[in-house]
């Protein structure tokens with residue numbers, strides 16, 4: 001079997017996922033942009049702070065005009081329930097509304113096609129997964145961090161590697177950056193930006209991101225970029241002897257051949273490998 005690689009023939013991907021649409025996202029996005037790090041912000045678009053008010057309290061959200069901060073290269077906006085209700089504690093029509101109204105709002109505000117999500121409170125059930133799927137959502141992040149760098153098996157029940165407060169995060173990051181993996185690996189960190197104020201962790205995240213940034217062997221990407229690349233690579237079709245591959249997708253896919261050579265299969269291409 002051929003081994004799938006990330007774009008550029010890389011074996012490591014790095015991404016962030018931050019929730020709620022908080023005022024301090026502005027500061028994190030500034031740090032990310034200066035380091036060329038990409039990531040995803042999961043936004044409850046019905047809960048913006050009223051225009052003209054100051055960001056107050058421990059968990060201030062953005063105003064609509066401040067949410068311009070997400071209109072940057074390398075930043076993905078994703079669904080987080082329009083009013084952040086627990087997906088397991090509402091009726092089916094309410095669930096449909098929470099997901100699709102948030103998606104529609106975000107598309108109107110930021111353009112593009114919104115296909116990502118994170119579960120409010122991290123809670124979900126099979127019905128929520130089904131409704132997300134029917135709403136055109138390709139992945140949804142849980143809060144079940146498992147300290148793993150393995151690629152996700154179920155994108156609609158996506159397990160992040162670690163919350164930024166995970167005591168093992170420094171060790172995991174070191175391992176991710178220094179080891180040469182056989183299989184593709186992803187370091188996926190999540191959290192909420194007000195936690196950096198509450199826990200006085202801005203220095204920690206800046207140090208961690210500086211260390212992880214600008215490496216030639218890491219693919220820096222948003223959640224949806226990694227998800228859709230992974231899904232596209234799983235759509236490749238192989239001849240019965242495994243020596244011919246057909247790429248029916250719109251993405252160029254990078255592979256490592258039986259002989260250890262790095263090759264690419266372009267959209268629509270059939271190739272001997």
Ligand SMILES: [Zn+2]
Pocket residue numbers: 019020080084119120121
């Ligand atoms: Zn949330």
